[in-house]
Amino acid sequence: MAVTDMSLDPSVVPAENTKNAARKPRRRSVFLRRPFFSLALLVALGFVLCAVFAPFIAPYDPTAQSIEAMMQPPGGEHLLGTDSFGKDILSRIIFGARYALTIGIVAVLIGAGGGLVLGVAAGLSAGWLEWALMRLIDSILALPSLILAIAVIAILGQGVDKVILAVGISLIGPFSRTVRSDVLQVKAQLFIEAAHLMSIPRLTVIRRHILPNVFFPLLVQITVRISEAILVSSSLSFLGIGVSPPTPDWGLMIAEGRGFVSFAPWMSGMPGMALAILLVALAIVGDAVREEFDPKLKRAQ
Amino acid sequence: MLAQAAGKIAQTLVVLLIVSIASFSLLKLAPGDPVLLMLGSEFDQASYDSLNKALGLDQPVVVQYLEWLGSFVTGDWGISYVGRADIFNLVVREALPVTLTLTACSLGLAILIGVPVGVLSAVKKDTIWDAAAAVFALTGTAFPSFFLGILLIWIMGVQFGAFPVMGFVPPWEDFWAGLYHLVLPSITLSTFFIGMIVRVTRAALVEVLDQPYITAAKARGEPGWRVVWVHGVRNIMMPIVTVIGLQLGGILQGAVLTETVFSMPGIGQMLTNAVLGREYMLVQAGVMLTAVLFILVNLLVDLSYPFLDPRLRPR
């Protein structure tokens, strides 16, 4: 979540962006202009707090089973009810936030890292190498992220670390495509050509000029794609091939409650609502971040 | 234009080749020895060697790949270890039609709802309708489809008992029963897509409605609905078709989840079971098929551009 906060700070905007936008004098705070965004950000931060302080907030041990308290409806001692093993759903949701956010953020960082390498390589290369790298990116993109993640899971097996890796790998394709287009844009600008003419070494040009200009859009992409990573990871768990029980993972909890929908709808419903609320909140935050900071969208306006 | 199309097709072939190499290496990277898996617990060295040889596993990797590719192209996708069934039959004849039917229904539903909502949003720009459509689209794209499916099962199936919540009836055998079974899965799968189409339609149409030819059409006395639907929507076909192609991956991965939620025997359910049962050849077939579908549809999208925009046609 630190990533989100950073992207919102106007001082992080690199010089290139301020230059071409010919910024008007400081407008009203983004929080006032976008009330939905502020609300969504608060919700997302709430989830982060839950994740960080889970052991202090959760009323029960998320994996403790209890035969006496099986499938209790919400209310009373267990605020959001219990599941078929008598585990407290609220506690599991609170701990589940940990898994969702950790998996989401780490996986996105893996995807962004891989995408950065592949995207910069494809953007800077020329001739047949560029063509080959483009086809490589095309073929990664030909597989929807969930299918690719399923294939990786098939090789690696199940578990939290494997889910992170699988989701991370599945995000390399989309990241590399956007990084490449950003690199191409920077490359077309005159100061890069000038640097070449001054025979500044290639690697220095990449480090000094290309990377800083690619980095900021990449941060925007990261905020936008965290929700995708969370969705794919919980989908894997929902399919029963992600993390294994009794890990308090939302996707897993939804899957476990699926068979009990007719008489204990809260079993799937509560973790499902948690997932849906987090994803919608992240989508609103991501949209706002993109609209505020994406130079491509700005130019179109 | 022919040269352009040929270039596109060549690119597609290379992408298919890379995907096939990746699919092949999936089999090689998978843990466990397929020979051991097939033989079961009791065997001797001689039967191991003979099966190893029969499967061609004693050959160099490149030869193995080429042989695999040859048999894949000719429809010989191997035998499932567990079910002892022909994988090609299992995947293409049984699972694929289910997934394609579900995908087509959802796509149709998404276009039928998404385009009009997007048009309304663009025509009523900056009004309460526009805002409502934006909220609808954002929620639709962000909401986890598998949870939506369970919600629909609970509300429509359990509370009202209005729709069947499980299984698949082929519409080509019993059309109405098939359609009836497809209602909830199609809604589940299309929600994400509706949101996408609403956004693209709105963004593209807002731009098009500002064009002089729209004003000119009004000045010629064309009624408002005609200006929007005949001149406006005709001019945003390209972005809509493009987003359908690009988001086909999204809809295929949504199909995997939807099939699991509604217990439909499609590619998704088959893939999940294959991963759980360590049937790597089945996983491979599913992955390969999804990629081929995606690539071919996007090739079609690319090739359709000249039909959608006369300016892209050769003079």
Place this chain on the structure above:
Amino acid sequence: MTGVSSDVVRVDAAPLLAIDGLTLERGQSRILDGVSLTLGRGETLALVGESGAGKSTIAFALMGLIGRTEARIAGKMRFDEVDDLASLNERGWSRLRGRRIAMVFQDAGAALDPCYTVGGQLVSVLRRQLGLGKREARERALALLEGVGINDPEARLSAYPHELSGGMQQRIMVAIALACNPELLLADEPTSALDVTIQAQIIRLILTEIRARGASCVFVLHDLALASQSCDRIVVLYAGQVMEAGPSRGILENPRHPYTRLLKSCVLEIGTTTLDPPEGGVPSYDDMPAGCRFATRCPNALQRCVAERPPLAPEGERLIACFNPEPRS
């Protein structure tokens, strides 16, 4: 072209179009400020002024193409028996637009729908507006294309707009506008996107077709010389106000309003078609003077010009809105 302007048409007692005190406000900006003008049957009129003077806005208002949410419109636009165009609903407009009032746009390349053939767009107008059958409409379309000087109209019918040259596109625009024999044609800078040599052809084409049909025409132009050559009368606009109006020849030969004189000096001395006045620019709508809007740049400006709006007063055949006009020569 001088030959065309010499036969001055008699103005009817009851004009076809009478605009009275047309005012249009977009947000805080008053784009048009009390514009009044009349147009007789069979008459051609040019609205002349710099870009941003509100010429095109008048044309768009006359077509009902300015939405109620976009701008507030006050004043009256009487067209034939229709008392006020601004108060028409969509239904009322559908009987006028394209049928009795038609428009030729500035950039024909952008004003023709790129997704439909020329024939498709022309035929659909004929079929819908005149209720013609498929074959009749096609024959009529061919005749129209021939009429606007297009060779091989058969082949052009199935062409897409982007396959034609700019001049050809504008000819087709004219053909579409004339398809239903409108009583009033609005030509919004019909030639500014074209080569100079083709400009004259298009203007002449419009004038011939208009005269042949006995229709009236409002040209929006920024070139005073071109306007005086092609139209019977000229209305000079500055920042949404009428400065001077009258017969073309008189206005060009003896401009009385200081602004008209400035326009004339630009055209004749520098010989360019774009008007870049020597000093200063049009003030922004936020700090327009309450009186004459030209007062800030006017060489003849008096004290009262800034505060008090000079009325559009008749002087002979002309109308002049100035407290201190140039002397009659």
